[in-house]
Amino acid sequence: MNASIVGGGIGGVCTALALNRVGIRCQIFEQAPELREVGPGLTVWTGAIRGLRQLQVSDRWWSPGSKVDRLEVRTSLGRTLAITSLSGLERRFGVPAGYVVHRAELLRELAAGLEPGQIRCASRCVSIEQEGDRVIARFADGLEASADLLMGADGPHSVARSHLHGASKPRYAGYTCWRGVAHLEVRDLPAGTSFEAWGPGARFAAHHCGPGRLFWYATSNAAEGGADSPAGRKADVHEICRTWHSPIPEIIEATRGDEILRNEIVDRVPAKTWGRGRVTLLGDAAHPTTPNLGMGACLAIEDAVCLAASLANGPDVEAALRHYERTRQPRAAAIVNNSWRIGRLGQWESPVGSWLRNLSTRWTPGWVSSRMLARWLNYDLPQLHRAASA
Numbered sequence: 001m002n003a004s005i006v007g008g009g010i011g012g013v014c015t016a017l018a019l020n021r022v023g024i025r026c027q028i029f030e031q032a033p034e035l036r037e038v039g040p041g042l043t044v045w046t047g048a049i050r051g052l053r054q055l056q057v058s059d060r061w062w063s064p065g066s067k068v069d070r071l072e073v074r075t076s077l078g079r080t081l082a083i084t085s086l087s088g089l090e091r092r093f094g095v096p097a098g099y100v101v102h103r104a105e106l107l108r109e110l111a112a113g114l115e116p117g118q119i120r121c122a123s124r125c126v127s128i129e130q131e132g133d134r135v136i137a138r139f140a141d142g143l144e145a146s147a148d149l150l151m152g153a154d155g156p157h158s159v160a161r162s163h164l165h166g167a168s169k170p171r172y173a174g175y176t177c178w179r180g181v182a183h184l185e186v187r188d189l190p191a192g193t194s195f196e197a198w199g200p201g202a203r204f205a206a207h208h209c210g211p212g213r214l215f216w217y218a219t220s221n222a223a224e225g226g227a228d229s230p231a232g233r234k235a236d237v238h239e240i241c242r243t244w245h246s247p248i249p250e251i252i253e254a255t256r257g258d259e260i261l262r263n264e265i266v267d268r269v270p271a272k273t274w275g276r277g278r279v280t281l282l283g284d285a286a287h288p289t290t291p292n293l294g295m296g297a298c299l300a301i302e303d304a305v306c307l308a309a310s311l312a313n314g315p316d317v318e319a320a321l322r323h324y325e326r327t328r329q330p331r332a333a334a335i336v337n338n339s340w341r342i343g344r345l346g347q348w349e350s351p352v353g354s355w356l357r358n359l360s361t362r363w364t365p366g367w368v369s370s371r372m373l374a375r376w377l378n379y380d381l382p383q384l385h386r387a388a389s390a
Contacts, residue, residue, distance in 0.1 A: 004147040007154035011283030011300030018308030031124035037103040041215025043294035047379030048301040061109040065101035066208035069192030076199030078245030158285035170266035182254040201349030270333035287332035309382035
């Protein structure tokens, strides 16, 4: 059995690693001229950590990052609304609850586990066709690739998704996000502590991301299709957070302006059908989610393991793909829907709404938050075994 994977991000590379583990040959086709991951930082939570260990990825991937031990929610003026400790979750799950790592560093470590020649860059997929027991992918440079099955791991604007379900526009969440990495040490933000501050219609969060680095993001309500002001992105973020508590201004100031990314936040309403025939989707191609739970990359890693496990269990490709989809759809839909709701709550702009949100957050018992977090982060993956047909 051989497979084509469209998309060479974290989801696509993890899928190749998982298929390698069960003895299925595969090839990744990535449209960029080189393998790269757009974005400065991401969180890797419990289920994904278990997945990476199954993929036999060395624990070196987390050494440049930082473990998350404590999450704080604050007001924009610095008042603490909630604290959630993750140390109990680590003891309960038997693995660290979460790490914050740089996307490019994680992708580089993952790609190091692939076989030579498994990634073909500068290959932009333009069409997909199913013919009997084969799937043919065609690329802008004239290449055609035929395989027993195809996985679309090419993001929220997926060509594979369009082939299956027609072209459609993602759902705009109503706010824009700026992201960056600051190079500084903050004395009043201990190692392992992350925070998110809430203001009217805006948020700012910071996570340790290795020694001397902080991964941060800021959000602000905005009309769709907005652009940077003439002053530039760094000045725009400073303006959003100009009255916010320390160390937020210092974090922004310690970030290079040309390295700040700006993205409108989008997702899609969870779909009941992902694939058809010998084609399926995974990661953001299947279930793009807003980043409010930090679960986008985690879901893709979990998808990869579950997909490979389904394919290893029998020779019927279509039955295996549909089993994978049924297994993953409830969890993916729950994450997408809850992340959307949390984002809407965090972006409340009216003074009365913001006050009520802050009050309810402050009075929510810590055990309630910890239980909710455990339900989202924890996920038991199937064990990968070499396919009998390999």
